[in-house]
Amino acid sequence: METENLRTFLLVVRYHNFTRAAEQLFVAQSTVTNRILELERAAGVKLLHRDTRNLSLTEEGKLFAEYAQRIVELEDALQSTVRGGERQQRLGATNAVYEGMLKEHIFGGIAAGGRFRVTLGHSAELLEQLWSGSLDAVYGYQAVRRAGYSCTPFFEDELVLLVRRDKNAFPRGVTKAELRKLPCAMCNFSLEEIGSYLRELFPAGQVFPFEVDNFNKVKDFLAAGLGYAFLPRGIVKKELEEGLLEEVAPVGFSRMKLKSYRVCRAGEEERFF
Known part of the structure; x- marks a missing residue:
């Protein structure tokens, strides 16, 4: 069996979607389909239940996925060893934590000779990859308790209201009353606490002029001078320092504290930032 096909299969399992797996691999969806069919022919069993709406593993597919993961990890470790180097640290992070703090640590680590492979995504998805052994550590906003794993505070940020300086x-x-009348962009953070905080500031059913799940797109909205938005301060440090964006102080309500955490296997804490 080709390892490339195994990696493709694991991506399909991760995303429950052929199209997303194809996008990650920069190949056509038909290529992903053909690779899965090749694996099923080689294994002699059906690995996936799939129809137009749902995709799930068969019982044989669940067992196959466990072994596929081990094979891929062994190949990665072998290649790293043969190349005479230290194994890459496989880190997962939410976009906001990566941009706000982790990126600086990683670049410093690279300058010191370190090697890293970074996966960006939502905390829940990244933690699943940590539990399965696909990642070595995860940096996100979700504090977890799980036997055999360590959860350590990483850094603290604040959710701040921003606007282009000349549009403030x-x-x-x-105030809250004034805020509700402003043209605000909304970034759909996956963190429940942020959602609760924002729901208290805006009335139920509020329709925003721009709503997106990528904070970089919100920064584009702000840079264009189209309105206001809440973002973690850490991810707009450059824009604040350069004077492009400006914080708007809250009157009658408080800024939200954002605590991020590093999760890794117990006993391996010293390996990571």
Whole structure:
């Protein structure tokens, strides 16, 4: 069996979707389909239940996925050893934590001779990859308790209201009532606590002029001078320092503290930032 096909299969399992797996691999969806069919022919069993709406593993597929993961990990470890080097640290992070703090640590580590492979995504998905052995450590906003794993505070940030400096109509701060009348972009963070905080600030059913699940797109909205938005301060450090964006102080309500955590296997804490 080709390892490339095994990697493709594991991506399909991760995303429960052929199209997303194809996008990650930069290949056509038909290529992904053919690789899965090749694996099923080689294994002599059906690995996936699939129809137009759902995709799930067969019982044989569940067992196959466990062995496929081990084979891929062994190949990665072998290649790293043969190349005469230290194995890459396989790190997972949410976009906000990566941009806000982790990126600086990684670049410093690379300058010192370290090797890293970074996967960006939502905390829940990344933690599943940690439990399965696909990642060595995860950096995100979710604090977890799990036997055999260590969860350590990484850094603390704040969710702040931002606007392009020349568009700030509230240099002395904004109240909740004023905030609700402003053109605000909404970034759909997966963290439940952020959702609860924002729901308290805006009325139920509020329709925003721009809503997206990628904070970089929200930064584009702000840079264009189209309105206001809440983002973690850490991911707009450069824009604040350069004077492009400006924080708007809250009046009558508080900024939300954002605590991020590093999760890794117990006993391996010293390996990571």
